[in-house]
Amino acid sequence: MKVGIMSDTHDNLSAIRLAVEFFNREGVNLVLHAGDFVAPFVAKELSNLKAPLKGVFGNNDGEREGLREKLGIKDDILTLNLDGLKVVMLHGTDERVVEAFAKSQLYDIVIRGHTHKYGIQEVGRTIVVNPGEVCGYLTGIKSVALLNTTEREVRIINLKTGEILGIISL
Numbered sequence: 001m002k003v004g005i006m007s008d009t010h011d012n013l014s015a016i017r018l019a020v021e022f023f024n025r026e027g028v029n030l031v032l033h034a035g036d037f038v039a040p041f042v043a044k045e046l047s048n049l050k051a052p053l054k055g056v057f058g059n060n061d062g063e064r065e066g067l068r069e070k071l072g073i074k075d076d077i078l079t080l081n082l083d084g085l086k087v088v089m090l091h092g093t094d095e096r097v098v099e100a101f102a103k104s105q106l107y108d109i110v111i112r113g114h115t116h117k118y119g120i121q122e123v124g125r126t127i128v129v130n131p132g133e134v135c136g137y138l139t140g141i142k143s144v145a146l147l148n149t150t151e152r153e154v155r156i157i158n159l160k161t162g163e164i165l166g167i168i169s170l
Contacts, residue, residue, distance in 0.1 A: 008133040019144050024049065086107045088110050103126075134159070
């Protein structure tokens with residue numbers, strides 16, 4: 001299974017379009033969004049995904065009711081089983097909560113956003129993945145992550161250049 005991971009789109013429609021095109025080209029089976037959609041009008045671009053979308057709220061998601069209606073977003077924390085991998089996703093506003101999930105060793109993967117900085121970190125047997133920011137507002141880098149559950153691998157990709165910014169085997 002191929003899973004697209006994104007975060008911090010912050011209403012940047014052209015960047016969202018770039019991410020959607022990338023995920024569709026990659027043939028992902030599911031897209032996970034770690035929060036900060038911001039407003040419900042992003043649903044128009046996200047509706048072009050060929051895979052289902054699951055997400056969590058971020059600290060800048062002010063129109064939660066609209067995001068619920070348009071995208072089905074309803075949680076701050078989401079747990080998933082992806083081909084036997086235990087995954088938890090949250091926006092990650094509170095570093096202590098992200099750290100607690102990682103240190104608990106109850107999950108194979110912790111997906112988080114919020115910092116706008118891409119990264120992959122090993123905490124014991126748990127991998128913490130931050131896909132960075134799709135919007136590119138803070139770092140200038142529009143990035144996403146790809147989780148391949150069959151190959152047991154996570155890659156972070158620069159959407160503009162296609163460069164692999166990080167890679168880890170699970």
